Amino acid sequence: MKSPLLDLPGAVPSEGADAGVAAHYGNIFREQRELAAGRGFVDLSHRGVLTVTGADRLSWLHLLLTQHVSALPPGQAADALVLSPNGHVEHALYLVDDGTTTWIHVEPGTQGALLAYLDSMRFFYRVETADATDGFAVVHLPAGSTASAVGAAVVRELPYGRDLFLPREELGKLTAGYGPAAGVWAYEALRIEGHRPRLGFETDHRTIPHEVDWLATAVHLQKGCYRGQETVARVHNLGRPPRRLVFLHLDGTEEKLPPHGTEVRLAADGDGGRALGFVTSSARHHELGPIALALVKRNTPVDAVLLAGTVPGTQDVVVPQ
Structure with a gap:
């Protein structure tokens, strides 16, 4: 679904998972x-939007999700x-309730599978559940924005900004009151800086929430049963996750960023060393330079310099050993 904001001057379309919206509008660092x-x-109008209505919506979602809702x-x-029955992450939901409807946005293209589940x-x-992607779009305002949310169906207030669920016909009118448009490359750079995991980037088919620090934001450890809870409780109380998310400050002399995977x-082991993990996301930050998130084996020394492909990088701990 192509966004009308791709018609703005300087808009360069994104590719891959973020196709349909602008990667940038001509100056990624200014954005x-x-x-x-x-x-x-x-x-963020390429993201999927679901709604849940009905008197039992919150108590019902509470039984299915890792969060207390x-x-x-x-x-x-x-x-x-x-989660899967074995505790692996299948879907990530970003939700808010307005008193009559629960609004959810998810990764592009995942709404169909989530709705079926x-x-x-x-x-x-x-x-009652519904795919509302055709009628509503997600727009993100950064923390500190004074732009009005008039016209939004509902707003998610976050520490790092606001997510607005807007009728799609409002997308083309945004620049009048919301300020300059920024592409998803700028948004991703700030997401990586904030160590916020993203489904399909920081996760693979065997990711458990502990590995990417989702226990801090998306899992409630004292709530009742849900699918996969046994794994969450066992690893939290008795074990350690096999992998951990790290933030990498990459060598700025390299021209190319190491891509996902x-x-x-x-x-110290050079190019012939044993693989300890993989890059999950990378970006060029306006202050920090090239940065990345990576998922590595838990016992990887926290003070070791790592090689992301051929690019050296020092670690910031996100998930402790």
């Missing part, structure tokens, strides 16, 4: 600086996961 200063907006107050944002679990509960090794 980052504007967002960091609390100005502008990011078009049975008494979620209207307007309060929550992040949650759907939710529908399979309805049973006798008084709930690039193998990570100890720099």
